[in-house]
Every structure is written in C-alpha cells, then in structure tokens.
Amino acid sequence: MNRQLLSDISDQERLTRVFGRMMQKGLLAHAYLLAGPSGAGKEALALSFAKLLLCENPYLGKDRSIPCGICAGCLKFDHQTHPDLVVLRPQGAMIKLDQIRDLQRHLSFPPLDSQRRVCLIMEAQKINLPAANALLKTLEEPPAGNHLILTAASVRILLPTIVSRCQVLTCEGLSVRALLERIKVEGLCSPDSAQFLACFSEGSILRAKDLLEQEVFNVRKDLFEFLKTSRVKALLRLFVLSKRISGKRENILLAVQIIRTFLRDIMMLKGLRGQDLKEKNEPGAQILFNPDYENELQEISQRFTCQDLTEYCQWLDKVEWMLDRNISRDFLAESVLIFWIRRP
Ligand SMILES: [Zn+2]
Numbered sequence: 001m002n003r004q005l006l007s008d009i010s011d012q013e014r015l016t017r018v019f020g021r022m023m024q025k026g027l028l029a030h031a032y033l034l035a036g037p038s039g040a041g042k043e044a045l046a047l048s049f050a051k052l053l054l055c056e057n058p059y060l061g062k063d064r065s066i067p068c069g070i071c072a073g074c075l076k077f078d079h080q081t082h083p084d085l086v087v088l089r090p091q092g093a094m095i096k097l098d099q100i101r102d103l104q105r106h107l108s109f110p111p112l113d114s115q116r117r118v119c120l121i122m123e124a125q126k127i128n129l130p131a132a133n134a135l136l137k138t139l140e141e142p143p144a145g146n147h148l149i150l151t152a153a154s155v156r157i158l159l160p161t162i163v164s165r166c167q168v169l170t171c172e173g174l175s176v177r178a179l180l181e182r183i184k185v186e187g188l189c190s191p192d193s194a195q196f197l198a199c200f201s202e203g204s205i206l207r208a209k210d211l212l213e214q215e216v217f218n219v220r221k222d223l224f225e226f227l228k229t230s231r232v233k234a235l236l237r238l239f240v241l242s243k244r245i246s247g248k249r250e251n252i253l254l255a256v257q258i259i260r261t262f263l264r265d266i267m268m269l270k271g272l273r274g275q276d277l278k279e280k281n282e283p284g285a286q287i288l289f290n291p292d293y294e295n296e297l298q299e300i301s302q303r304f305t306c307q308d309l310t311e312y313c314q315w316l317d318k319v320e321w322m323l324d325r326n327i328s329r330d331f332l333a334e335s336v337l338i339f340w341i342r343r344p
Helices: 003-009 011-024 042-054 072-078 097-107 129-140 176-185 191-200 205-213 216-228 231-245 249-271 274-280 291-302 306-323 329-341
Strands: 031-035 085-088 117-121 146-152 167-170
Touching (some): 011 042, 011 167, 011 205, 042 072, 042 117, 042 146, 042 205, 085 097, 097 117, 097 129, 176 191, 191 205, 191 216, 191 291, 205 216, 216 231, 216 249, 216 291, 231 329, 249 306, 249 329, 306 329
Parallel strands (some): 031 146, 117 146
C-alpha cells in the first residue's frame, strides 16, 4: 500500500481524531462546516462528531476518538431519540426560513438531557437567502451549550458570511479503490461483496460500517430476489418485502438506493458487452456496483429497454422526494417495488 493510499484511507478517522482532541482540550468552535464533494462521507462524519459530543464518556486519545457506545447518550443517539440532537435537512429543494426559526426556538432552551445540544444542518448549500440571513446571528453566537455542524458540497457555493462564521474542515472522502482496500484489510465482508460495499459507501468507511449494521447485504439480497422473479411471484413477494422496509424512512431510502445500483448496473451491462466489461471490471474500477450478481443482471438486462430503466429511475427520484413529505410510509414502500411489476 503506498503512502498516498494510506493518507487517503485515514482521512475520515483523522478528522474525527482531530475533532476529539479539540473536545478534550476545550477548544471546540461553536460552528463547524464540513465541506467536500458528494460521496465524501460528510453526513457520516457530522453524525460521528454529534455522537462524540453527546456521549457521556467518550474515549479521546491520541490514536483515536470514539464514543463509548453504551452510555444513555450513545443509546439514545443510536435509537434516534436523543432530545439534544437536532437534524435539519432541505425541505424539497431548499432549507427555508421557517426551518431556521424552528431551530432558533430549540436553541432558546437549554439542552434537555446532555451538557450540550448538537444541531446538524445538512446540505447547507441549499439554504435560501432569507433563511441564510436568519442563521447568521445564530452562527456567530449560538446560546451556550449549543454546537452547530453544517455540511456543504463546497465552500464556494455558500454565502461568504456563513463560511466566515464557521470553522471549516475539508472532507475528501476515500476513493473506491482505497475504500475497497480498507474493507478487505478490516475483513468487513466477503471478498465477493466488497465491491458493492466500497461503491455504495460514499467514500466513507464509517458509512460502510453503518450499512453493515443496517444489514445492507440482506436487504440487497431480498431486493435482488424480488427483481429477478417472475411477475406473478413478484406480486406475492411485494407485500412481504414492502412490509419489511416500511418501518423506517431510512429503510425505504436504503431500498431506493440499492435498487438504483441494480438499474445502473443493468444499464451498464446493456452498454458494455463481453470483453469490454472483462477488461474494465477490475476491482475498484467502479464499472459495476454488483459484480457478484453480474450473470443474473445480464439475463435481466435482456428483458428491458433503457427507456424502462430510465422510467424506473425517475420513479425512484419521485419516491425519494415524497419521503421528505408527510406521505404514508406503507404507500411509499409499496411504490418503490410496484413499478417493477408494472413492466410489460
Ligand atoms: Zn457514550
């Protein structure tokens, strides 16, 4: 493994370690901005900072910084019930003024459970102008005990007034090849499945581990079984499977994202034939997300036109959009799958 690869690999953990050291020395800034391209693992990093901040007994060593995993703070964080964690995401295309006003109302009370409250503002580049202006005052001087962590694709597309009020940490993320190495070194999954995990983890080893906790391979297997069965059998499976994924927003989102990788692979297989694919499909080359299902995907690809696949992708975009609205999760879980059954 060369030096470049090593520095690549340690980027996420390096930032977490740096953050932990700042915590330990009492040098925390009140606002951080994690900037980096899509797939760099900014969300996973923001969440890991938040968990460290809310843990009652974190380990903050020179070698690494990790939450204890067993205190009340960690358990509530894991169950997404921590009252001092506020996560704000774009509603539709934008982060709007009333969302910032809500956030400010939260901040006006002291933290409920923990010494501090953590507010994550994901995709801060989508904040609209009135909301950005309202946020400035809070960023400059949040009430005591509150920490804000913003993520954005780039500092260049944010208002300079927002950037200047935050401590900026640049998050490069790992290349697929580096992540693949890391997954193999840590033995996170079988070698056959490693390519999927590396491509699907958005450059973040932490996300790879989170995905394993969400049993991503079982979900992928179930979805693949569904996609390859005949229409009649698929109808029977649909109800069982949609019931299983409808419990949480995250489960539906995961299903949407996994199906997209299958559709993407099928499109690639329709475009690339035989030798082309063999030459290009080296580990980490990111030609297929699911090379372990290549033969079956090849068969499925005969049955569909690119138009069918594009329409399914567009349908999944709509489902993802509806997930952030007040729409029944049972309906959405069925919607994710039903498009496949509508096929000719
Ligand atoms: Zn803890």
